[in-house]
Amino acid sequence: MCLITGCSKTPEPAKIVNTNVVLPSQAALVSVQPTGPATAEVIVKLTSAIKxxxxxxxxxxxxxxxxxxxxxxxxVYDPFSLTILQLSALNPGQAYTLRLGFRYNQKDTLTLERTYTHTTYNPWKRLxxxxxxxxxxxxxxxxxVSDLDRTGSTVQVTRYVDAETWQRALFNYQLNTWYDYNPPYLTLRRGLIEYVLYYHNVDRSYFYGMxxxxxxxxxxxxxxxxxxxxxxxxGGSRVFPYYQGxxxxVVYFTTTEWAFFLTNNGSPAMRGIYAQFDQEARAPLPEKPGIMATFSLGETGYVVNQVLGSQPHxxxxxxxxxxxxxxxDFPGTQRSRGIGFSxxxxxxxxxxxxxDQRGLRDIWQYDPATDKWQYLTDYPGQGNRYLVVWSxxxxxxxxWGYESQTEVESSGHRLVGCTDFWEFAP
Incomplete structure (x- = not known):
């Protein structure tokens, strides 16, 4: 086992997750979410080696x-199983401590801890x-491509498996099912960029690469x-000129006809790529970027700039x-690798x-009409960084993504991969 605080290489700040320190979890507390005024659903994920x-x-x-x-x-899934339990006698607003202890390597014992505050508000649906x-x-x-009404009835996720393989999977919302789909005909790479623009708000153009x-x-x-x-x-086409940033x-946000790109921990420069391939420099971010999170509302893009030691702007x-x-400014806890969506x-x-590498699960809502933030809910799932997010x-x-797990009686945090998937409908 490798603790984040004790490894020579950590993923923070870094351009990618260092997969050498990422371990699949032998046992994990996947989720805690309310199911009633006094009850909550708890899910534990176990690999086949756990008795x-x-x-x-x-x-x-x-x-x-x-x-x-x-x-x-x-x-029961192929590489793991999910044990679903019910937690009762809860009071809204009260915090509870859940501890999951398990043996791994047939000899060592590990105890993970998670705090849950019960609430009757639940905008989440487990998928x-x-x-x-x-x-x-x-x-x-x-x-x-079939999601012409833009509702997210079907989404696709492309992920890097190894140096010779990547996987594309389709999620169908109505059937709540994943399907294997053809991976892109493209040189294998990490950090694939995919986005959709609508020329004249009608013609759908799907972009992928980088x-x-x-x-x-x-x-x-x-x-x-x-x-x-x-x-x-x-039809289709190669985009020319190539990306010139x-x-x-890179992080990016899209409006109807444009995609805009910035660089984490880079210069403030920003580039825009049009639905018809025009590429141009745009006004730079007003300050030096740290790790950025983005979301779009209509023709306006938003950037939350997370700089170590500063409140996110x-x-x-x-x-x-x-x-x-x-x-x-974002009023919550200072953080890095937070995510944005709309x-x-x-x-x-x-x-x-x-x-301190402690994983955070709070979700805050921003209202552009009042320019105010408010805490809304906690993410019930397992991951807290590098999640896949669709707005x-x-x-x-x-x-998906990774969880920075809090260990009992240890200053370290374990980084493990996650496979849970959620709908958020406030």
């Missing part, structure tokens, strides 16, 4: 009162997991790709006037890790 006698889950109040956990169902236990637990998510490659002989060397490809309602880990970009405006005219930001008019999807 029924090898793990134990407890829940207690701040005063030490132990609560009952009743088994409800077991769902089907995609069973996998290797490769990167993140990827690029985009609406599928990303980076690594070499096992030079693990700290990243070879950045600049190629992009587009698929139109009829700086090398680095929010900037709004008017894509039609090419003007940045400083907005209300639903129904509001922006959202949260998750990530605190300065839509009625719902958002969040899932």
């Amino acid at each position: 029924p006698t090898d793990w134990r889950l407890t829940a207690q109040t701040a005063s030490g009162t132990v609560l009952a956990l009743n088994s409800v169902e077991e769902q 089907a997991q995609l069973p996998f236990n290797s490769g990167d637990f993140t990827g690029s998510i985009v609406s599928f 990303g980076y490659q690594t070499d096992d002989l030079f693990p700290d060397k990243y070879i950045y790709s600049r190629d992009l490809y587009a698929i139109f309602p009829a 700086e090398d680095g880990e 929010l900037f709004a970009y008017d894509s039609q006037k090419d003007i940045w405006t400083r907005k209300a 639903v129904n005219g509001k922006g959202y930001f949260g998750l990530g890790t605190a300065s 839509g008019p009625k719902r958002a999807y969040l899932g």
